[in-house]
Structure formats: C-alpha cells, structure tokens
Amino acid sequence: MVEIARRAGVSTTTVSKVLNHRPGVGEKTRARIQRLIEQSDYVQNHAARHLRKGRSGLIDLVLMRLEGGYDLGIMQGVQEVLEQSGYRLVVFATNEDEATERLWLRRLLDQSSDGVLLLLPYERVGIAKTLLEQGIPFVAIGDRNEPTTAFPTIGSTIWLGGYTATEYLLSLGHRRIAIITGPLHLTTSRARLAGYREALEQAGIPVDPALICEGSYLLGDGIRQTEALLDLPDPPTAIFAGNDAQAAGVYQALYRRRIRIPEEMSVIGFDDVTYAAHMAPPLTTIRQPLEEMGRMAAEMLLRLIAGQPLETHHVELATSLVIRESCGPPRRGPLGRETAS
C-alpha cells in the first residue's frame, strides 16, 4: 500500500480512502490510484484490516460431526450465502466431546470470528450462554433443546412433519405403524413422536408402545430397531424413521430378510437429505428445507453482524411430504420369509 501511495504521489490515507470507497478524494486522483491498484497485484492485508476494523470476515459453523446428511444440506445453504457476501466459512466439529467443545469456545473468544452458526441440538459447555455474554452474534439452526427467545433460531415444523408422515401412512390404509425416533432427550425427537401420536389419535387408533422405538439418528439404530420390530408377534406394516439415515438402516434390515419395499413394508423417512432420492426404491420422506434453512440462518447472521434488526427471532420453515416410492398400501397377511409372488 505504501508502495502504491508512493507511486501515486499521495499518502496512504488517500489510497485507503480509494480502497474503501470513502469520500474525500478527487475524481482524478481516485481514478489514477484505482488504476495503479489494478495494475499492481496488491491485495489488502487481512490481519491489519481485521485488527483495525475489528472484523475478521470469518464465520464459524459448529456441528457435532460431519455426516453428509442433515449437516451437509445446511452447510451447502450456508456456503452459498457466505460465498456471495465475502465471508469465509470455518467448519468445526465437536465430535460431541466436551473438551473439544471447550477448546473451540476458548479459541472463538479471541475475536477471530464475526459470528457463529450453531448446529448443535444441545451442548455440554454452555456455548450459547457464553456467546450471549460475549456479545458474539450467532444463530442456532434446528430446534434447540431449550426453547428460548434469547437468541435467533431457525427451525422447521417438525411436529407437523411427524403428523403428516403418519397421516400419509394412515391414508394408505396402514394401521400398525412403527416409529423409530431420535434420542428422546431431544425436543426435536419428541416433536416427531408427538406428531405421530396426534395423527394416530385423530384416526382413533390406539398407540401401541411396542411400535415406538428410540434410536439416535444413526443408521445402525435403523437396522437394530427394524429387526426388533420384525421379531414382534405382530410386526408393523409401515415404519416411520426419525431421519433418513435411520431409514437407510431400515432398508438394510429389510434387505437382509428379503422383505420388499413397499410391497411388504412401507418406509418413510425424515429430512430429505441428498441421498434419499437415490435409495432403491427412492425414499418417501418428510422434507426439511435444509439448504434454505442454511441460507436463512446465514442471512440472519449477516444481518445481525451488520447490526441490522431482525424481523423475527425465530423462523420456522415448512416441512413437506415428498412422495417417492417407498410407501404403498399395507400388505395383507403375515410377513413371509419367502416373498409371495
């Protein structure tokens, strides 16, 4: 910069003014400096600007684990917005480890982040509280375990999703519908379950506790719980998986026993991650608009950082039913080990 100033025969102040599009520079001088800047391969030093202006141009996204489902959809949305805004995205995975969380939090406080996107349904070390105290702008994505208005949140209509999924299965004629939930200490899991119950009750069907299984949103749970369900004396005709990963597990377990989808068993998922459409058969699922959630969260955060007021502190996007090919009318009769042809 000094170099440019020298070459233009002006002070660095003037160059800085040009660079930052601030007034106080004559038209001719501005043009001349502008040209010089473009000719040289000068790039503003990030650290110095950061130090001086107090903005790092970085946004942290914290999540538990890079998994390629839910998280990836969100990340794509976030990335899209940030790319345009000039902010850079820092990704951090806590691995659900307390020490790692603490480490990250400590590092965050060095003012190297302008804002944070929290993709954690719950946390161990009071991240939200700390961020609030430190006045670091942040937005939480996905329903938080503690409903709060203290900070902005982006969610989706989970309860309704659970209701819709169940209602859809009912409409196909199913009466014995199993659900494999997420961990029930998470509100978001309980919301799905509540929607499921509500739909059943409205249809006048008693809720059978044997058909409610708890998973932890992992594929393995889908496998395990499906096997348990199949071993029931009166197995369900449809399975509602708490997320698409678990639905993939259901597929796998059914495949093992050579039970066909949807002829012998209907399966519905939740999330509509990228691979849901790619499963065989393509998975019918409740769509959460993940990318859009990511986009909105990023946009809200940017507004927060810019000090602009938010219209609402909690945005809830609509879930929707995506009908593909994994659900059909219930089978008649028991599950045969050999498929009826």
Place this chain on the structure above:
Amino acid sequence: MVEIARRAGVSTTTVSKVLNHRPGVGEKTRARIQRLIEQSDYVQNHAARHLRKGRSGLIDLVLMRLEGGYDLGIMQGVQEVLEQSGYRLVVFATNEDEATERLWLRRLLDQSSDGVLLLLPYERVGIAKTLLEQGIPFVAIGDRNEPTTAFPTIGSTIWLGGYTATEYLLSLGHRRIAIITGPLHLTTSRARLAGYREALEQAGIPVDPALICEGSYLLGDGIRQTEALLDLPDPPTAIFAGNDAQAAGVYQALYRRRIRIPEEMSVIGFDDVTYAAHMAPPLTTIRQPLEEMGRMAAEMLLRLIAGQPLETHHVELATSLVIRESCGPPRRGPLGRETAS
C-alpha cells in the same frame, strides 16, 4: 493484556514472554503471571498476533462442490488433524465456476491463509501456479491432471484399483463387464479405465467399446448409462462404476427394471464413501482411504507450513477391494423383465 501486565506489576513484554513460553522471565514472576492469566478470561487477540507473526492459523480447503461422498471423507480426515493442531479449517466451494475460483484466489492472497488443501482435479485459473508463485504452502489431494513434482500431492493407487475391481469380477466368472468411467479428460478417470483394460487383456478377453461408457461421477450418469447398457442386444453381467455415486445410480436404474443385485447383475463401485456400506445390498467397492488421505494431506501441509522438509513429495496410498454383497457369479441366460424365481 495490558490489564494483566498492570495487575502483575510488569510490562506487557513480560506477559507476552509468559504467554509464548519464551525465556527471559524469572520462575516466580512467570508463575504469578500464569496464575493471573488463568484467573482472568483473557484470550489473545487473533488479529494482532496474525499481523505481528504473519500466521493466521487458518487453512483453506478448496473443492468443487460439497457432495457428501469423496469430499466428505477427505474433509473428515483433514478436520481431525487440524483440530488437534490448533488450525482452523476454512471450506470453500468453487462450484466449478471460473469467476468464483478467481474470487477465492484473490481473497486468498491477502495472507489470511497459512496454507491450502487443493481438492480439485483440475482448475480454470491456474490456482496451483499462483500459489507456487506466491509461496503459499499447499498440498493437492487426488490425482492431478498434470502430473507434477512442483508441489506435493496425495493420491491413491487408482490404476491398481481399476485393475483389482475388474480382476475380481473376472474371478467370479464374469466375461461381459461394463465400466462407467468418470470424465475422460481427467487422468484419474483414465487410470481406472486403463486398469480395467489391463485386467481384461491379461484374461484374454477383448475389450468391447460398447461396454465403456463415460459419465461425470454423478449419480445421474449411473442411471443413464446403465439404461443404455441394459438396452444393448447383449447386456453385461457386471457393471464397474467409476465411483460410488454412479454405483448408486446403477442401483437405481436396476431397481427401476426390477433387476436384482447381485443375482442378475453385479455392481462394483469405487471410493468406498460412507454410504456405500449402507446401500441395499451393501456395495462391493474399491476403497480409497479417504480419511487417511485427508489426514496425510493435512499433516504434510502442516509440516510444510512449519518449514520442515517433506520426506516425499508424492504419496500414493493403497486402494483395496472391499467385498460386500453387490457382486456374485454372472447370471445364466438373458435378462428377463420378470425375474426368474
């Protein structure tokens, strides 16, 4: 920091020495300052250190697109290493767009990155060249289109993978083996194909050009090309997909026609991404040790940044055959639309 210095009755210099574990401070003073630091919630300002020391503590990972397959495996490995080292991971997707690439490159030059991991098989704007010129440490992951020794590269034995996959199918008795490659302008795609050819030739089987389809590593290509293959007068008994995403496409196309895997068609993939094991049936595939590649790349980069010499500039990790359930002996007779029972 000033505050701490004041409270300890010393100069900031001394505090700085303590913080950076440098000599020149008495044992007692050091302990006293140490205690004060721990008591206060002081965190070193990132920007100032960055400015002074010239290190940002940031590493950029550039990729074309967040996809959740190959890229995710690598990212996980990278993330793991960086987390421990104290570096933060900045993720950037070029979307294969020239303007976006250029934008990123320009931003990178503001010295806000200590190093770069390049997850691009090819690029539009000479990223590698620029990084080289600017002396920014970087490591390329995955085979580059231009074989080079100018910068360090992490790859895997792709050719051998292609060979092994084909050989495995041959060993099962297949004679008509199709391959759906990646874009043939990429060396890495051609390497798979070359391995395939070699295996066939060694087995004395003529290469049938009709069985070689070009895809672009996307699921859709798997679907499209499989359909083309099935419409052949003499369709193959096995399909070798250039990557697992394409294999998923193959699954989908086969599902549509109710062709069973592996009874009527064997499918083998490439990469062994997370979801390969979760497909139904679980996908037999050539494993690239993605996480390890990510880890190694990150470690090499850190060493580069630290100015330590590298043992080798090109590391090639071994691919391996992961046998799951998508391959079996070839079917006898033609493909029936109705499955033979």
Place this chain on the structure above:
DNA sequence: GATCGTAAGGTTAACGTTTACTCTAGGTTC
C-alpha cells in the same frame, strides 16, 4: 475584499501483539 464553507488531501495515533534491543543488578572470575 473579507469571511465563510467546502472539498481534497495529509498527519498522526491507534488497533493488540511481538521482538530486537537496552538497561540494571547481582554474581563470578582472576
């Protein structure tokens, strides 16, 4: 023609650290 306003540009300090260098006091060596 004196006064004022304004636009263009410069001076200087500051952002929070680190580091090269300096100073001081106390101990060691002959």
Place this chain on the structure above:
DNA sequence: GAACCTAGAGTAAACGTTAACCTTACGATC
C-alpha cells in the same frame, strides 16, 4: 576489587491499515 557475564525485566518500534482530526486552497457570498 575491577572487569565481565548473565538473567530478568523493560523500552520502543514494528506489523499494515484505518479514522479522527487537521491543513490548505479555492470558490462563493454579502
């Protein structure tokens, strides 16, 4: 006991940029 060394601590400059404030000159206004 003088010369020298060393450890502990401090001073001040520097990293590259920005912003508050100041200066100058020129034109407009009455």
